[in-house]
Amino acid sequence: MVRRALDWWSEHPQLADALLAAAACTFLLVEVPYSDHTIASPGSLPVTFWGDLLAYASLAVRRRYPVPVLALVWTLWLAGGRWDIWAEWNASWAELSTPTALMLVLYTGGRWTSSRWPVVFLAGTLLPALVTVARMWAGPVLPEPPDDLYVVSFVTCAAAWGLGRLRRSEAEAVARAAARAEESKAQVALAEERIRIARELHDIVAHNVSAMVIQSTGAGVALLNDDKAEARAAVEAIGHVGRTALAELRMLLGVLREGPTLPQPGIEAIRELTEWLPIDVRLRVEGPTRPAPPDVGLAAYRIVQEALTNTLKHAGKDANAEVTLRYADDGLHIQVTDDGVGGVGGTERGRAGAFGHGLIGMRERAEALGGTAQGGPLPGGGFGVEVTLPWE
Known part of the structure; x- marks a missing residue:
């Protein structure tokens, strides 16, 4: 009293x-x-x-x-x-x-x-x-x-x-x-924001540049084989990926300067991502779909983007990949698998070492939202990533 x-x-x-x-x-x-x-x-x-x-x-x-x-x-x-x-x-x-x-x-x-x-x-x-x-x-x-x-x-x-x-x-x-x-909280928040921006920049540049490099290599091979149709498709893919990268970089710079001006990519953008990659990607959606919070949608898109980029870099163009999005009551479950080996020395162990940094980034994104992420070689060959992102 x-x-x-x-x-x-x-x-x-x-x-x-x-x-x-x-x-x-x-x-x-x-x-x-x-x-x-x-x-x-x-x-x-x-x-x-x-x-x-x-x-x-x-x-x-x-x-x-x-x-x-x-x-x-x-x-x-x-x-x-x-x-x-x-x-x-x-x-x-x-x-x-x-x-x-x-x-x-x-x-x-x-x-x-x-x-x-x-x-x-x-x-x-x-x-x-x-x-x-x-x-x-x-x-x-x-x-x-x-x-x-x-x-x-x-x-x-x-x-x-x-x-x-x-x-x-x-x-x-x-x-x-x-x-x-x-002041300490502000410094921690600033450091976290720098890490987030660095992660976004890495995902944008690494994925799109890797895709353009591989597509340009494919275009060169197609021109040597006088396969104009495949060369044209590769050049169109390079243009699309380049425009996507520029748009995402412009959006990121806009956020840094003035705050969000354009919507960030979300779950709905994953389908377009799978269609323009130079590897065969199958997209599966399980369960009744539901609107996802913006941070969950962005994390899902970046995680799938990172996983497919690693498949593209380490498994090669001949690999097949599958992306599964399962809507559940506890959150969005993401699974990305491929049947390629690739990697350093052409072994799964070598690819696991090269894939480590990408998995760390995925885990950080998932844990920031209270979720989990894990990945590694599959028993029958290839690699798999499993991620859970809670809705709240």
């Missing part, structure tokens, strides 16, 4: 200060004037009472204007002549007045402003001690000064200001820690 009240007080500073000022003024108006039965009417109230009322009323804006409020209350306290703050704190509640407000605004000055003026006014609370010393030097006809020369009062005010300054230091330390935490 107390914690909730303190939280509310911190979240509504202006309203809290207004309520504090209203309560203090109400207390002063109800208790103080008529606690002395010799006071018959408000017109007979002493001037110090109105100074006390003004000091308490100024508490309503103590955090908004800490230095002006402190200057006002300090001036009223000095002019009122009731300088022994410690003695007043030890008196009855009905006698608490401007000195109480002075301690509160000294705390406010230490807590809510970095100005040096609160220190000046704190030092100014020693002025009564100086006046007392001057009276002592003036001669014995003046009243005897108090024994402590108001030093305890000064210490009380210094404690109020010091408590406020301590609270300010704690708040600044918490703010610095929060800022460092936010």
Whole structure:
């Protein structure tokens, strides 16, 4: 209950200060004037009472204007002549007045402003001690000064200001820690974004350039064999792949400059991807289709693209591949298999080593969405990749 009240007080500073000022003024108006039965009417109230009322009323804006409020209350306290703050704190509640407000605004000055003026006014609370010393030097006809020369009062005010300054230091330390935490989060997010962009760039360039290189090789062979139809098909495929690469790069640059301007490729783009590759790819879709979130669709497209690129690079044009998209309740299940061997030295072991980096990229994409990815050589020859991407 107390914690909730303190939280509310911190979240509504202006309203809290207004309520504090209203309560203090109400207390002063109800208790103080008529606690002395010799006071018959408000017109007979002493001037110090109105100074006390003004000091308490100024508490309503103590955090908004800490230095002006402190200057006002300090001036009223000095002019009122009731300088022994410690003695007043030890008196009855009905006698608490401007000195109480002075301690509160000294705390406010230490807590809510970095100005040096609160220190000046704190030092100014020693002025009564100086006046007392001057009276002592003036001669014995003046009243005897108090024994402590108001030093305890000064210490009380210094404690109020010091408590406020301590609270300010704690708040600044918490703010610095929060800022460092936010900066650390921003750096992590920036690093993740760089990795994501690098992955996108790799997928775009590696796949399309590999496809163009292989198609150009096929076109050269077709021209040597005077097979114009196959050469024309290879050149058309090179043009299509090149335009696709340019479009994807332009889209990626647009995202970096101004944010998303064009839709990212998704599951529906996988069919076109399989149709323009120079290898025989069969696409199967199982289960009732459903709309996929953009990040899931992009990850599915890039994973299939990476798997087929590795098939194209390491298994050769004569390999056959199959892509299976299975829509299930728990997510989208992707399987890409081929019957080629290829690889370094023409062995599955060599191809597994060459395929490792691509599988790492697929696994990173899947794990970023809470999914899984695995791949490796198949028992009957060839390679397979299995990926699960949850819908949410």
